[in-house]
Amino acid sequence: GLAVTNRPVGAYRQxxxxxxxxxxxxxxxxxxxxxxxxxxxxxxxxxxAMDLRVDTSAANDPRFR
Structure with missing residues (x-):
């Protein structure tokens, strides 16, 4: 299995x-x-690597869209 988040997690800032x-x-x-x-x-x-933009701002939370 796998999981992914664009939120900062420890040293993984993006x-x-x-x-x-x-x-x-x-x-x-x-x-x-x-x-x-x-x-x-x-x-x-x-x-x-995939030429994607990462947005870690607090307002970018898909749970509230």
Whole structure:
């Protein structure tokens, strides 16, 4: 799964994309533990790569549109 926000989150001043993968499998994975990974990516970096504008102003809240 994944989630994204354009709101400042800690050091991610232009937002954050978080992805979560399925449990890892294979001979080196501890069978007693569901090993999963989270990835944290700057939404600002993604927006720049896609030529998108990021607006983190307080008035830019889609819940109130």
């Amino acid at each position: 937002g954050l994309l978080v992805s979560h993968d399925e449990p890892e499998t294979g001979p080196t994975v501890d069978e007693e533990r569901d090993a999963t990974n989270f990835s944290y990516v700057s939404w600002g970096a993604i927006a720049r």
